[in-house]
Amino acid sequence: MPHIAEAQLVCASDRVALRLEELQFEVGRGPGIACAVGASPVLVGDFREVHPLWPVFSTVVGEQLPQVRALWAFPVMSGYEALGSVLLYRTTPWYPHRKAVEQGMLAARAVARLLEDMETELLAEDGCDWEPQGMVDAHWLSAHRAAGALAEHLGLPSSEALLLMRARALSTGIPLPLLAADLARDPASWNDR
Structure with missing residues (x-):
């Protein structure tokens, strides 16, 4: 699936x-x-x-x-x-x-x-002004942004970078949003893990 x-x-x-x-x-x-x-x-x-x-x-x-x-x-x-x-x-x-x-x-x-x-x-440029917006950003959009940053750092397609992030989150027990936040700040931190 x-x-x-x-x-x-x-x-x-x-x-x-x-x-x-x-x-x-x-x-x-x-x-x-x-x-x-x-x-x-x-x-x-x-x-x-x-x-x-x-x-x-x-x-x-x-x-x-x-x-x-x-x-x-x-x-x-x-x-x-x-x-x-x-x-x-x-x-x-x-x-x-x-x-x-x-x-x-x-x-x-x-x-x-x-x-x-x-x-x-x-679809508005500013996005929707509703209660879960912060949660959506923290949990999903930030993961895609971090995958893009990691993809650029590693020279991979972003879809593969997201798969690597998922694997690391599952293997370490670090929730994906926390891992994404670290990678968004510093994609090179991937090499330190």
Whole structure:
């Protein structure tokens, strides 16, 4: 399942939801990404076992967020194109019934309408002036900027630099936003690690 390079967080309800999104971004895999790429719901009723499609993501979630037991992702659609996904988690296992899936899809449609209504503001030169802007910048945009700086330093494409950053974040346990902040200040610090 490919990573969506331009993906970024719009909102997180709490620290667990934020870390789930960070982990998907760090690993480049997970139910939210699979949902957005496939434009269909991804429902995992019990996340205790390592999921065969995302073994690294499953393992890291199990280690860092053991309270997460179920994950459901619903596509945020604009016509036939997925803009992204809404990722929900539960602390108890539960396989959603048809009515719950329908309600999840309705909520994702409402998010799509909201994003479409905000499109002008989202595309404005100054960006949107909304609450998560700082969080989006700190967790996603800064990682892409740092990947660009590292790519230039190492003479690689930025996509490969981002993969190297992800690997280092996972192998060291340093969250990707912290690693990105260090690299943005000094790309040569990569050689010191």
